[in-house]
Every structure is written in structure tokens, then in C-alpha cells.
Amino acid sequence: MSFFTRRKSIETVAAVNEAQRLHRTLGWGHLVALGVGAIVGTGIYTLIGVGAERAGPAVLVAFIVAGLVCVCAALAYAELATLMPVSGSAYTYSYAVIGEGVAWVIGWSLVLEYSVVCAAVAVGWSGYAVGFLQAAGIDVPLALAAGPHAGGIINLPAILIVAGVAGMLLVGTRESASVNAILVVLKLGALAAFILLALPAFDAGNFKPFMPYGFAAHEVDGQVRGVMAAAAIIFFAFYGFDAVSTAAEEARNPGRDLTIGIIGSMVVCTIVYILVAAAAIGAMPFLDFANSGEPLAHVLRTLGHPGTATLIGAVAVVALPTVILAFMFGQSRIFFVMARDRMLPERLGRLNRRGTPVAVTIGTAIVVSAIAGFFPLSEIAELANAGTLAAFVAVGLCLIILRVRRPDLPRVFRAPMPWVVGLIAIGGCIYLFFSLPAITQSRFLIWNLIGIVVYLAYGARKSRLAGLVK
Numbered sequence: 306m307s308f309f310t311r312r313k314s315i316e317t318v319a320a321v322n323e324a325q326r327l328h329r330t331l332g333w334g335h336l337v338a339l340g341v342g343a344i345v346g347t348g349i350y351t352l353i354g355v356g357a358e359r360a361g362p363a364v365l366v367a368f369i370v371a372g373l374v375c376v377c378a379a380l381a382y383a384e385l386a387t388l389m390p391v392s393g394s395a396y397t398y399s400y401a402v403i404g405e406g407v408a409w410v411i412g413w414s415l416v417l418e419y420s421v422v423c424a425a426v427a428v429g430w431s432g433y434a435v436g437f438l439q440a441a442g443i444d445v446p447l448a449l450a451a452g453p454h455a456g457g458i459i460n461l462p463a464i465l466i467v468a469g470v471a472g473m474l475l476v477g478t479r480e481s482a483s484v485n486a487i488l489v490v491l492k493l494g495a496l497a498a499f500i501l502l503a504l505p506a507f508d509a510g511n512f513k514p515f516m517p518y519g520f521a522a523h524e525v526d527g528q529v530r531g532v533m534a535a536a537a538i539i540f541f542a543f544y545g546f547d548a549v550s551t552a553a554e555e556a557r558n559p560g561r562d563l564t565i566g567i568i569g570s571m572v573v574c575t576i577v578y579i580l581v582a583a584a585a586i587g588a589m590p591f592l593d594f595a596n597s598g599e600p601l602a603h604v605l606r607t608l609g610h611p612g613t614a615t616l617i618g619a620v621a622v623v624a625l626p627t628v629i630l631a632f633m634f635g636q637s638r639i640f641f642v643m644a645r646d647r648m649l650p651e652r653l654g655r656l657n658r659r660g661t662p663v664a665v666t667i668g669t670a671i672v673v674s675a676i677a678g679f680f681p682l683s684e685i686a687e688l689a690n691a692g693t694l695a696a697f698v699a700v701g702l703c704l705i706i707l708r709v710r711r712p713d714l715p716r717v718f719r720a721p722m723p724w725v726v727g728l729i730a731i732g733g734c735i736y737l738f739f740s741l742p743a744i745t746q747s748r749f750l751i752w753n754l755i756g757i758v759v760y761l762a763y764g765a766r767k768s769r770l771a772g773l774v775k
Contacts, residue, residue, distance in 0.1 A: 310404035311770045315389065315707075315714065336549050336562050338486035339634070340570025342627035344545035345492055345577065353542075353582060354600035357591040359528075360535035363516040364591070365582055367535035368542075372575045374733035375543040378697040379571045380720040381704040381730055382547060386563045387717040388707075393642035394547055394635070395696040395703075400646070402703040402710075409764055411699045412643050413756035417749075418692030419636030420669060423470075423629045424676035425689055427463035430625040431677075434462045436599045437618040452679040463677035470629045471670035474637070475663060488627045495620035496577055498613060499601050500584045506608050507587035522740040529742055537690060537740035542578060544693050545631060546571050547700075564718045633669055640665040647771075648764035691741060691749035694734040701730030 356364040385398045393400075396415055400408035435450045451457030522534035549566040585594065585604055593607065594600040605614035641662040644653040653664050704720060705727040720726050738746070765771065 310406065312404050313401045313770070315401045315711065336566025337569045337573075338489045339631050340546045340549045340566050341493070341573055342486075342489045342545075342631045344543060344570055344574040345489070345496070345628075353539075353585060354594055356535040356539040356542075357586065357594070357600075359518065359530045359538070360532045361514065361517040361591055362512040362586050363518075363520075363532050364535050364539065364586070365579065366516070366520075366532050367539045368578050368582055370532065370536040370733075371540040371543050371737070372578070374540070374697070374730060374737065375546070376571055376575070377726045377730040377733070378544075378700060379546050379567050380726050381700045381723075382549075383564050383567045383718050384716060384720045384723075385700060385703055385707075386549075386567065388714060390563065391642075393639060395700050396639055397642060398703045399699045402706050403699070405648075405765075405768060405770060406760070407699065409648060409760045410753055410756060411696055412639055412648070413753060413760075414692040414695040414749075415639045416636060416692075417752050418689050418696065419632045419639065420672050421676060421689035421692065422632045423467065423636070423669070423673040424463070426625060426628040426632070427467050427673065427677035428460060430466050430622065430629070431460050431462040433599050433602070433618050433625065434466075434622045436602065437615065437622050440615050440618065459678045461678070464674045466626055467629060467633075467670055467674045467677060470626050470633055471666055473630060474633060474666050488623060491620050491623060492625075492627065493573075493577065495617045496581055496601075499605065499617060500580050502610050502613055503584035503588040503604060503608065506589070507584070509587070511586055511588070511590050531740075533736070533740040537737045540690050540693070540737055543571075543574065544697075545574075545628070547635070547693070547696065561717075629673075633666070633673070636669050637662050637666045640669070647767050647769050648760070691738060691745055692752075694738045695749075697734045698731050701727040701734070704730075 353364070356367055360367050382394075386394075389397055389401060391397060393412075394415065396408050396412035399411045431450065435445045438445055445462070447456055448458045449461040452460050516532065518530035518532075518534075520532045522529055522531045522537065524530075546567045549563065549570065581601070585601065588604050589607060594603045599618060602614040602618045605611075605617065640649065640653065643649045644651055644662075644665070653662070653668075655662065655664065704723055707714065708723045
């Protein structure tokens with residue numbers, strides 16, 4: 306099984322044929338906006354309600370736990386991304402540090418993560434879009450506004466927004482990144498307005514009892530509850546900075562731009578999340594908004610700000626697609642690099658004249674549309690989390706292994722206390738994985754068993770490294 310452990314050389318990992326190299330068109334501002342655009346989305350606009358239902362007011366602790374794990378993972382990503390400034394993210398790092406077999410599993414998991422994230426956000430966007438249209442007097446039939454799980458037939462708005470974002474990506478990387486930056490400013494402005502309007506209604510009594518379901522994940526009346534159960538899904542609200550690392554090959558100054566993009570986006574979003582969660586819970590008892598499809602707008606309507614609630618819904622409708630854009634961008638780059646390495650058919654990695662991998666972008670849109678059209682938000686988000694947790698474990702492991710194996714490598718950015726950072730990322734992600742529902746863990750296992758079969762049937766024989774061995 307030497308094919309499973311064969312590795313790329315770190316010194317040559319960036320050696321790519323010019324015809325297959327992505328164009329360097331993005332600055333640090335684009336990357337920060339890409340990260341914030343990916344992170345701030347369905348997680349805070351929609352999943353804050355799901356998290357509150359699972360943990361009560363202690364959803365604040367869930368945000369802190371998930372945030373701490375993600376900060377450590379972000380530090381590891383920043384060091385590795387600047388050390389290997391090419392596309393591929395955790396897949397590329399694993400290929401160079403651990404081996405081809407693990408790299409395949411991580412790449413396969415990232416394909417799942419990014420595809421399912423796009424679908425989850427599309428479903429969350431659909432909830433806000435339908436609510437906004439209804440507030441404007443336009444009724445969307447349930448049959449076309451929700452999947453079978455919610456009494457409908459197909460979630461048509463979710464499918465349409467996926468198609469729209471895919472079209473934007475096909476126009477070009479720099480153009481879509483510039484539009485993304487504008488929408489991110491709108492999104493942060495809407496969250497700031499929510500905080501300012503909700504804070505005057507702050508009531509400390511809404512935080513009692515603070516931890517009604519305890520800390521560990523456990524079943525209550527057939528539902529998984531507890532702080533860690535909330536953290537396992539709230540985790541979805543934090544990641545997105547890893548999508549920045551997939552743009553490493555397109556950054557104009559990777560050493561500077563990637564560090565600012567990854568860590569800057571995490572710092573901004575952590576502060577925003579804690580403020581929004583505290584304002585929402587302080588404004589009303591968590592059970593009053595936990596089951597709403599648009600919890601932030603619901604809070605404002607209840608507080609007597611229907612106009613601003615409608616405006617926030619409108620901004621969500623306009624700006625949530627930035628998350629779909631960021632993750633669809635990331636997914637297409639992971640798929641592109643796997644094809645470039647011949648782990649998948651090489652023709653999937655062909656670029657158009659604008660430097661966009663057309664086939665994988667369109668393929669991603671089709672798969673995402675199918676998931677978004679028929680599955681519920683909570684199940685989609687949990688499955689996305691499983692793929693991300695696997696990638697973060699790999700990145701934490703790569704950080705530690707490289708510090709031991711290659712301490713001599715010139716590092717543009719050095720993660721502080723690498724053993725602590727790496728072990729928190731690894732241990733925290735493993736704990737969060739086992740806090741996910743058993744059905745989600747089973748689905749993730751099945752997905753990767755399918756992936757291993759695909760690898761043994763194709764990638765193990767066809768990859769570039771297999772060709773070199775011959």
C-alpha cells in the first residue's frame with residue numbers, strides 16, 4: 306500500500322504547468338471579504354435559532370467553544386497556506402505532509418463539505434427570501450418553497466440562487482470577488498443595525514437558567530441537546546476561513562495576503578457573532594425565536610421594528626449568497642486541484658480564458674441544487690460540519706508533523722505555540738465530531754467508504770505520483 310503513503314515534495318508542490326495555473330488576481334482585501342463572506346451567513350442569520358434550541362442561553366458558550374477550535378485551526382491554516390501558497394487547502398497540505406491516501410480522504414471530505422455548505426446556505430437564504438416576499442405581499446406556494454420534509458415538493462428559491470451564484474463565478478474570479486466585497490459590507494451593516502436595535506430591550510432575566518440542558522451532548526425527548534450539541538452545529542457558523550486558503554494560488558502576495566485574509570476574517574466574525582447572540586437572547590426568551598426560519602428578523606418584529614426586520618430580511622436575501630459564492634469557489638478549486646493531480650479525470654480541471662474551471666463549477670452547481678431542493682437545513686449543516694472537522698484535524702496534524710520533521714523550512718507566518726494550537730484543533734474537532742448525531746456520523750462514514758472505493762479504482766492508479774513511480 307505504498308501508494309497510500311506516497312507524498313509530494315513541499316519544495317515542488319507549487320510547481321504547476323502554466324496552462325493549469327490559476328491567475329493571481331486577488332489582494333488581501335478580497336481575501337478578507339471572501340473569508341467574512343463565507344463565515345457570516347446562515348450560521349448567524351439562521352442557525353442561531355437551532356443552537357439556542359439545543360443549549361438555551363448557553364448558546365453563547367457554544368459560540369465560544371466552536372470559535373476557540375476554529376481560531377486554532379485558522380492559525381494552522383495560515384502557517385500552512387503561506388508555506389504552500391497553491392490551491393487545494395487541506396487536501397494539498399495532507400498530500401505533501403501525510404500522504405496521498407489521507408489527502409484523498411480529506412479532498413473527498415472537502416468536496417462534501419463545500420457542496421453541502423452551499424446547499425445549507427441556499428436553504429437558509431430561501432427561508433429569508435420567502436419571508437421577505439410574503440412581507441411584500443407576494444405569496445410563494447409551499448410546494449415550491451420547501452422540500453418534502455416540510456410538506457412541500459421542491460425548494461425552488463434555493464435552486465435558483467445556486468444557479469445565479471454559479472453564473473457569477475463563471476464570469477471570472479476577480480469580478481465575483483469584487484461583488485462579494487460590496488455584499489459583505491451590506492451584511493455587516495445589517496448585523497450592526499440588529500445589535501443597536503436589540504440592545505435597548507436587553508433583559509438579564511432571559512439568561513436564566515443559563516444552561517438548561519447541561520454541557521455535554523445528550524438526548525432530551527428524542528432531541529440531542531446540551532452546549533456541545535449546539536457547538537457541533539454552531540461550528541458551521543464559524544468556518545469559512547478555510548475557503549480563503551483555497552485561493553492561495555490566486556493571491557497576489559500570498560505571504561501577506563493569506564495571513565491577513567484567514568486571521569482577519571476570523572477575528573472580525575468572532576466579535577460580531579458574540580455580540581449578535583448576546584443581543585438576541587437578551588432581547589427575548591430563546592424559545593420565542595428558536596424555531597423561527599428567520600430568527601433575527603423575528604426578534605426585531607417582536608420588538609416593534611417591522612421595517613428594520615424587513616430590511617434585514619432584504620439584506621439577508623441580497624448578501625447570504627456571498628457564502629454560497631465563497632464555498633462554491635472553494636469547492637471548485639479543490640475539485641480542480643484533485644483533477645490537476647489526476648486523482649480525478651484531468652479534463653475536469655480545464656480552465657476557460659478567464660481562468661475559471663468551468664466543468665467543476667457547473668457540476669458543483671448541479672449537485673448543490675439537488676441537495677438544497679430536497680433536504681432540511683439542520684441535517685445539511687450537520688453533514689457539512691463532519692467534512693470540515695475531518696479537514697481541520699488533518700491541518701492541525703500537518704502543522705505539528707512539519708514542525709517536527711522540517712523545522713528548517715522558512716515560514717512567512719508562524720503559528721504561536723504550535724503544539725497547543727495543533728492539539729486544540731485536533732482534540733476539539735474530534736470532540737465536536739462525536740457530539741454530532743449518530744446518523745450524521747454514519748452518513749459521513751458511508752460517504753468516505755464510497756470515496757475510498759473511487760480512489761482505489763481510479764486515483765491510486767492514475768495520479769501524477771503513480772506515473773512518476775512507473
